[in-house]
Amino acid sequence: MNKQELGSFLRSRRERLRPEDVGLPSGPRRRTPGLRREEAAVLAHISTEYYVRLEQGRAPRPSGEVLAGIAGALRLTDAESDHLHVLSGTAPIRDRLHRRDVRPSILALLERLPGTAAFVISATFEVLAWNDLAAALMEDFGALAPGDRNLARRAFLGPDRPGTTLYGISDAAEFRHHVVMELRATLARYPADPEVRGLVDELRDTCPEFARLWERHDVQAAQMLTKTLRHPVVGEITVDCDVMALTDRDQHVVLYSAPQGSPDAEALALLRVLGTETADYLR
Missing domain, CATH: 3.30.450 (Beta-Lactamase)
Structure with missing residues (x-):
């Protein structure tokens, strides 16, 4: 379970939603973008405290039922839902290095x-x-x-x-955006591969454009x-x-x-x- 990446991903998906997207009134006093944490928790049928701990990287591994509720609440696509399961440690990940030999x-x-x-x-x-x-x-x-x-x-x-x-x-x-999305998914699949992590860190540290796209958490x-x-x-x-x-x-x-x-x-x-x-x- 990649707690920090999971929390960042949940926060990015929550902040992209508007209250009216999920049938809630927008209200006049919203100071931050997107849904409030308590609103996301209610829609996912989990406690606000647990959802907050998930975003803060302090919660234990969520169950499949909880993840399904969160995916529905945040209107995740199939690809985003799959990524959510990978980050939560409930989908297979590869603990070896990515292969470079071609058949x-x-x-x-x-x-x-x-x-x-x-x-x-x-x-x-x-x-x-x-x-x-x-x-x-x-x-x-x-x-x-x-x-x-x-x-x-x-x-x-x-x-x-x-x-x-x-x-x-x-x-x-568009290709650069595609690269960022694919590398994010690759890093989730190969969290122990130093070459994958090294490439992502190199690009984040040296290219503001890559860093900006990376923070969008698109997958x-x-x-x-x-x-x-x-x-x-x-x-x-x-x-x-x-x-x-x-x-x-x-x-x-x-x-x-x-x-x-x-x-x-x-x-x-x-x-x-x-x-x-x-x-x-x-x-």
């Missing part, structure tokens, strides 16, 4: 997709494997040290800082169906973005493709010929 069958799959830019990322957004087209479209990951292949670090601390773009993508701000990422990248040679390429979860290793395969015969597919085909020499985003 040989996945490595072979990447090479069998020559018309699709494909790469594998770890639970901490490290690019673990990629095919030639991904390297040509984004950058030559093989020329980078492992630490520099981390897309989370690159998004917040690399040459593409907030206010600029990452690989020329059109949704850089449900929006699905990204398309993405536009600006390449220095072939220009803008709009691709379909598909992500396949490798649940056994907590990794994801990311696929960038374009409809056959489209100008974007022709641009990807040109990149296959040009290779990685054109992927000069670090200049």
Whole structure:
């Protein structure tokens, strides 16, 4: 049970709700945002004292029934409810390190997709494997040290800082928000992994934008169906973005493709010929 994170999460979800969201009168004398603690407790059918202790990180592990009541009272989404159970210690967490080794069958799959830019990322957004087209479209990951292949670090601390773009993508701000939400969930799953904690601490300490997003306690990422990248040679390429979860290793395969015969597919085909020499985003 991560008492401090649980308390912070509950407080953030309570403060985002308005009284009218849950059928309560707003009243004229509210000095703080959101519901009052006693209102959340009543809606969850638990005592105010116990709810206050949960937010303060002083309460024992809540039961499943209590968590269900809190989830309903705070109008949590399914993803937020799952996160609540992880923080409360009532859902399985991984006490080992997150995996960075990629299955040989996945490595072979990447090479069998020559018309699709494909790469594998770890639970901490490290690019673990990629095919030639991904390297040509984004950058030559093989020329980078492992630490520099981390897309989370690159998004917040690399040459593409907030206010600029990452690989020329059109949704850089949304991607940064997505990274924060995914890292929060990763930290909840791997509380004993020093690399996960180290990455989060590094980003919180050195990037105000990451710290601001982290304090929002969001955990449900929006699905990204398309993405536009600006390449220095072939220009803008709009691709379909598909992500396949490798649940056994907590990794994801990311696929960038374009409809056959489209100008974007022709641009990807040109990149296959040009290779990685054109992927000069670090200049």
